[in-house]
Amino acid sequence: MDLFLQALINGVMLGGFYAAMMLGFSVIWGVMGVINLAHGEMIMVGAYLSWVLNENYGMDPFVSLLIVMPIMFVIGYVLQLILINRVVNRPILASLLVTFGLSIAVANLAKLVFSADPRLTDTALSGAWSVGGVTFPVTKTAIMGVALIIMSSLYLFLQSTRTGKSIRAAAQNKQAARIVGIDINKIYALTFGICIAITGAAGALISPTQAVFPFMGTPLTLRAFTITALAGLGSIPGALMGGVVLGIVESMIGVYVPGIGTNLAIIASFVLLVVILITRPQGLFGGLRPHEEPAQI
Amino acid sequence: MRRLPRTPRLVLLVLLIAGLATMPLIPDWFPDQSWVTNSRLFSFTQMFMLITLASNWNLTGGFAGYVDFGHAVFFGIGAYGTGILMNHGWSFWPAMGAGAVFALVFALVIGWPTLRLKGPYFAIAMLGTFVAVREIVRVSKGLTGGGVGLTLPPYLNRPLFYWITLALAVVVVFIMWWIRRSEFGATLIAIREDEVGAEMRGINTTVNKITAFAIGAFSTGIVGGLWAYQNTFIDPDVVFFPSRTVELVMMSMLGGLGTVAGPVLGAATIYWMRDVVWANFADYHLMVEGFLLILIVLYTPEGIMGRLGDKSATSLQKVWKRNGKVPEDAVDEAVEQVTP
Numbered sequence: 001m002d003l004f005l006q007a008l009i010n011g012v013m014l015g016g017f018y019a020a021m022m023l024g025f026s027v028i029w030g031v032m033g034v035i036n037l038a039h040g041e042m043i044m045v046g047a048y049l050s051w052v053l054n055e056n057y058g059m060d061p062f063v064s065l066l067i068v069m070p071i072m073f074v075i076g077y078v079l080q081l082i083l084i085n086r087v088v089n090r091p092i093l094a095s096l097l098v099t100f101g102l103s104i105a106v107a108n109l110a111k112l113v114f115s116a117d118p119r120l121t122d123t124a125l126s127g128a129w130s131v132g133g134v135t136f137p138v139t140k141t142a143i144m145g146v147a148l149i150i151m152s153s154l155y156l157f158l159q160s161t162r163t164g165k166s167i168r169a170a171a172q173n174k175q176a177a178r179i180v181g182i183d184i185n186k187i188y189a190l191t192f193g194i195c196i197a198i199t200g201a202a203g204a205l206i207s208p209t210q211a212v213f214p215f216m217g218t219p220l221t222l223r224a225f226t227i228t229a230l231a232g233l234g235s236i237p238g239a240l241m242g243g244v245v246l247g248i249v250e251s252m253i254g255v256y257v258p259g260i261g262t263n264l265a266i267i268a269s270f271v272l273l274v275v276i277l278i279t280r281p282q283g284l285f286g287g288l289r290p291h292e293e294p295a296q297i
Numbered sequence: 298m299r300r301l302p303r304t305p306r307l308v309l310l311v312l313l314i315a316g317l318a319t320m321p322l323i324p325d326w327f328p329d330q331s332w333v334t335n336s337r338l339f340s341f342t343q344m345f346m347l348i349t350l351a352s353n354w355n356l357t358g359g360f361a362g363y364v365d366f367g368h369a370v371f372f373g374i375g376a377y378g379t380g381i382l383m384n385h386g387w388s389f390w391p392a393m394g395a396g397a398v399f400a401l402v403f404a405l406v407i408g409w410p411t412l413r414l415k416g417p418y419f420a421i422a423m424l425g426t427f428v429a430v431r432e433i434v435r436v437s438k439g440l441t442g443g444g445v446g447l448t449l450p451p452y453l454n455r456p457l458f459y460w461i462t463l464a465l466a467v468v469v470v471f472i473m474w475w476i477r478r479s480e481f482g483a484t485l486i487a488i489r490e491d492e493v494g495a496e497m498r499g500i501n502t503t504v505n506k507i508t509a510f511a512i513g514a515f516s517t518g519i520v521g522g523l524w525a526y527q528n529t530f531i532d533p534d535v536v537f538f539p540s541r542t543v544e545l546v547m548m549s550m551l552g553g554l555g556t557v558a559g560p561v562l563g564a565a566t567i568y569w570m571r572d573v574v575w576a577n578f579a580d581y582h583l584m585v586e587g588f589l590l591i592l593i594v595l596y597t598p599e600g601i602m603g604r605l606g607d608k609s610a611t612s613l614q615k616v617w618k619r620n621g622k623v624p625e626d627a628v629d630e631a632v633e634q635v636t637p
Binding site (some may be wrong): 014036086087090092093094096097098100101102103104106108109111112218219221222226229232260264267269270271273 | 330364368410411414418420421422423424426428429431432436543545546547548581582583584585586587588589590591594595598
């Protein structure tokens with residue numbers, strides 16, 4: 001029973017992180033209709049930034065978040081202006097291929113710069129609390145805490161600020177948003193910047209617990225896609241639920257299938273993805289956009 | 298640019314194929330030349346394989362419009378099927394055939410659910426399939442050797458591999474040309490242009506999509522088997538090479554999606570660039586290819602053949618007229634009223 005409870009808790013903590021990790025992917029898709037296949041690579045870039053700061057200045061990843069996020073915001077803003085903006089209004093295949101190309105290019109660039117060796121950052125947080133036979137590792141709990149803070153800030157930002165409302169308006173009806181005087185290009189660049197900043201922060205957050213290497217991106221992009229499919233486009237509460245579901249599934253498989261469980265986890269997320277896409281394509285919780293048939297290529 | 302009339306084009310094509318086919322014999326006939334070496338033959342062999350793979354990808358990705366980010370999974374299954382059976386004492390040809398059949402069966406099994414997904418969902422589901430199969434291969438140590446890989450009996454006859462892959466490429470491109478002109482090909486293009494409309498006109502889109510998918514998978518499985526035998530060593534990372542799918546997408550797009558000659562031109566161009574231009578910068582070539590894909594999508598989404606004004610497209614309407622199955626005008630009107 002303790003084992004089960006432990007796996008459940010681990011899954012929930014993993015899920016909190018997953019939710020923060022995929023939020024950027026989901027919001028970009030929901031607002032701009034762009035499926036960012038370079039999402040995992042943005043996590044990787046954030047993780048490497050955090051590693052560089054850790055290696056050279058001994059900065060704790062939880063502190064370097066504050067530096068990583070602005071840098072990633074600028075990267076996202078510029079990427080949107082010079083690259084994504086050119087494909088936003090084209091058929092979805094165009095943005096899919098452009099971001100796919102970007103992911104390959106960035107991963108291989110990272111391999112050139114950082115080599116393929118896996119890296120870890122050091123954090124001052126260590127040890128674990130034990131409550132009734134269940135352990136809470138301090139690092140993972142802190143990761144989940146920061147993830148929750150990031151998510152609720154984004155939620156408040158989208159719900160109550162003027163810019164946030166513009167972003168939601170652009171997601172719901174681009175033409176109408178234009179008519180009432182919203183600068184769509186600026187809103188898109190801002191959305192992309194914010195989402196990439198969050199994504200980079202997720203990268204910085206996992207750098208102490210999971211090896212950082214150039215090709216870590218693709219499985220993460222796949223997970224982001226799975227959770228988005230579970231959650232519905234751009235829905236933050238949905239993201240949390242979807243992340244926790246996937247986290248629990250992966251954690252349970254890891255515990256109850258000895259030896260090969262970690263490899264099976266990615267298979268599990270794929271099976272979940274296909275099942276959900278076939279049975280409930282609008283996601284379990286609705287989202288930023290009303291349900292629509294996925295665009296034809 | 299004007300296209301040559303048909304007969305000179307055919308003559309040129311036959312001359313090109315005949316020239317390529319005699320290339321390995323040149324060292325026997327002219328012993329003092331040094332251009333045709335084993336490594337050059339090897340390099341052409343790779344190019345023929347890529348031409349075949351890109352043509353296969355183009356069948357679902359270009360003709361039917363179902364862009365597939367995990368096509369390399371069939372390559373891997375073909376390679377592993379061949380490798381495993383040869384390690385169990387089979388000889389090459391039956392092992393390769395069985396490997397290709399495995400790829401075909403897998404395509405039927407995986408295509409049945411995934412081909413119902415549209416657009417990006419299908420692309421991602423196939424990318425997921427690709428990653429999942431790679432991990433399954435890595436995990437099943439007893440069968441596949443896991444991460445350590447498998448060694449195949451070596452057989453180093455470069456000219457033979459050259460001829461086999463050349464023949465395969467010619468046959469596959471011919472099949473693509475034939476499909477393109479057939480009712481089946483026109484059906485695939487109708488699915489790409491308007492799947493709902495095609496369905497309303499009584500086309501069984503699922504069967505057609507799965508057929509195209511399975512043909513491509515079978516042929517890719519053959520290439521996988523050949524590649525494994527030629528390379529004599531396979532492991533999950535070599536065979537399920539993530540960027541292989543990117544290359545196929547890129548080659549087809551550079552040449553022109555949904556055209557017959559497109560993947561051939563695209564594969565030859567990109568392979569030549571990599572072999573000649575990037576041979577000295579091996580570390581950079583994947584990075585450059587990623588950027589190249591971006592540039593192609595941004596600046597020539599219709600590809601070389603599209604730029605040349607490819608007219609080989611056969612519309613479904615034409616095929617139906619030829620077969621005396623003209624759809625009633627009333628249906629067209631009804632469709633126009635229903636679709637916004």
